[in-house]
Amino acid sequence: MSLVVPVILGSVRSDRQGIRAARFLVGALEARGHEAPLVDPADLTLPLLDRMYKEYPKGEAPEPLERLAALYTRADAFLVVSAEYNHSIPPALSNTLDHFLEEYFWRPSAICCYSAGQYGGVRAAMQLRAMLGELGMPSIPSLLPIPRIGKALSEAGEPAEEWLRKSAARFLDELTWYAEALREKRRSGTPY
Numbered sequence: 001m002s003l004v005v006p007v008i009l010g011s012v013r014s015d016r017q018g019i020r021a022a023r024f025l026v027g028a029l030e031a032r033g034h035e036a037p038l039v040d041p042a043d044l045t046l047p048l049l050d051r052m053y054k055e056y057p058k059g060e061a062p063e064p065l066e067r068l069a070a071l072y073t074r075a076d077a078f079l080v081v082s083a084e085y086n087h088s089i090p091p092a093l094s095n096t097l098d099h100f101l102e103e104y105f106w107r108p109s110a111i112c113c114y115s116a117g118q119y120g121g122v123r124a125a126m127q128l129r130a131m132l133g134e135l136g137m138p139s140i141p142s143l144l145p146i147p148r149i150g151k152a153l154s155e156a157g158e159p160a161e162e163w164l165r166k167s168a169a170r171f172l173d174e175l176t177w178y179a180e181a182l183r184e185k186r187r188s189g190t191p192y
Contacts, residue, residue, distance in 0.1 A: 003076040003179050005029050008039040010082040010093030016042075017149045021114050022081045023157025025144075028168055029079070032176070036079075037071060041092040044068070049098045065099055072103035077179035078137055081112045084124035089131070097135060105136035106190050108178035110171065112144040114152075120145030140178050144171040 007029070009022045022038055029036035044064045053065045061069070072078075080097075083090050109132045113121030122145050129139045144167060146152050152160055159165050 001180060003029075003034045003176065003183075004071075004074050005034050005036050005077045005079055005175070005179065006039050006071055006075050007036050007079045007081060008093070008096060009041065010080065010090045010096070012042040012090075012092040016083070017116065017153075018081050018083050018114060020149060020153035020155060020157050021112050021146055024153055024159065024164075025079055025081065025112060025157075025168065025172075027157060028172060032172065034176075039068065039071070039096065041096045044096065046095060046099060049095055052098070053100050054102065069100065069103055072100060075103075075107055076183045077107055077175055078104065078109040078132075079112065079175065080109055080128065080132065081114070082121060082124050082128050084113065084115045084119070084121035087123040089124045089128050093128075094131070097131065101135060106182055106186050107137050108175065108182055109137040109139045110142070110144070110175040111139050112146065112171075114146040114149040116148065116150060118147045120147035140174050142171050142174050144168055 007022050007026050009018055011018045026036045026038055046064055053061050053069050082093055111125045111128055113125040115121040122143065125143050132139045146164065152164055
């Protein structure tokens with residue numbers, strides 16, 4: 001069953017490596033027949049959070065927020081690709097996520113984290129997991145950490161080693177299960 005899974009990239013740095021992981025995951029989701037639009041804060045150029053989308057009068061939010069709101073309300077799940085900056089999440093990711101709230105409710109999220117070093121961004125993922133839960137899109141139990149991302153994935157998002165394809169397949173199987181289960185449950189209503 002086809003799903004809508006926005007892939008939210010967290011970095012705007014000029015030499016960012018996360019785009020490799022985002023390309024890999026967009027391709028893997030699309031190969032499964034899912035719609036996986038890339039949400040790239042470098043393209044969105046959102047202002048620093050002053051008002052959330054819901055705080056604008058109807059039809060008066062900046063165009064990128066209107067576009068994201070339309071996408072997010074169609075979404076079945078979210079896949080977040082996060083670097084680790086100072087053992088935490090990148091500010092561009094926090095800013096991108098914080099513009100919305102209700103649009104995330106009752107949908108699962110999944111975290112792909114990465115770093116140039118051996119830890120694969122897992123320290124940031126732990127903080128991100130708490131944030132995603134608070135936003136109403138709790139993360140699935142599994143993570144997809146990618147250590148040494150510059151060697152693990154090509155610029156085009158092709159894995160250099162087979163372990164990454166296998167880990168990603170299990171990770172996406174789990175996300176798909178949660179997304180299908182929660183989509184079915186949303187159809188019968190939510191607590192509020």
